[in-house]
Amino acid sequence: QVQLVESGGGLVQAGGSLRLSCAASGRTFSVYATMGWFRQAPGKEREFVAAITWPGTRTDYADSVKGRFTISRDNAKNTVLLQMHSLKPEDTAVYYCAADQGPMSRTMRQYDYWGQGTQVTVSS
Secondary structure, X not given: OEEEEEEOOEEEEOOOOXXXXXXXXXXXXXXXXXXXXXXXXXXXXXXXXXXXEOOOOOEEEOOOOOOOEEEEEEOOOOEEEEEEOOOOHXXXXXXXXXXXXXXXXXXXXXXXXXXXXXXXXXXX
């Protein structure tokens, strides 16, 4: 089992920045080759945002966030970060961290464990 706890969400004005953090505990962090961030806006399906492989050499981003968001992992601290810049109202959503033992994927069902989510609200 692994537990994922997200933090860092909040309310920010358009154009602002936030940094989300996902702390992993339980099984060895390196077992989870891929860590991902997804988000779900009200009334919409959960969607892929970004993913990073072990030990952090490959990343993938949704087109909607490419160039604005950066995913990274601190393996010594069992933490995955999502730095978000130039935030837009359409980035408003609950952001979820997820862990996958397999190769990088944008598919939700590939991920084995999920956090409870952290709310990000971007005002216009």
